[in-house]
Amino acid sequence: ETGVTQSPTHLIKTRGQQVTLRCSSQSGHNTVSWYQQALGQGPQFIFQYYREEENGRGNFPPRFSGLQFPNYSSELNVNALELDDSALYLCASSPKREQETQYFGPGTRLLVL
């Protein structure tokens, strides 16, 4: 059984640019959540997708957007990057929306200069 994978592992962008991060959920999992982890902090919930629909959003501006595809893989898009967007972005999947245990990928570390 393949776990959650994310790409790329590292990324450097400049302020104002746009970025797309990708996530493949664990086999059989139809729910994907994205989290941002700043240095020294715990992961912060960005949003969740269930069967290709957004199913809840945290306190992040609209320039953070996402997609989930029919195979349950997902993308996180961030427009107009700001320096404070520098963080580890984590994707987590779970077998169904009511399953509270989420399984995380290794993350994508984004640096905005």
Place this chain on the structure above:
Amino acid sequence: DQQVKQNSPSLSVQEGRISILNCDYTNSMFDYFLWYKKYPAEGPTFLISISSIKDKNEDGRFTVFLNKSAKHLSLHIVPSQPGDSAVYFCAASAFNFGNEKLTFGTGTRLTIIP
């Protein structure tokens, strides 16, 4: 407002002894609690969870205790091993939020001393 708090940023424990990591929460709507372990350059790894209908859950060397009246949970690791050295995150969720977002604490760095 930090709804899940881990007040000890770090903890050092001798190998073979018990490690106790603590977590407090403020939102009484939380009904499911989890502990994750994180090594550098890796994503969080699920360790153990507990539903609010229980006060204890055990899995091998790991036991989680929940005290709902105090809004407090703890993770016990016995015996502690060098491979347990990592950052531990406490997380909570509430089914009736409509989604399963996890709210995390800021983590406790556990160091096991050989």
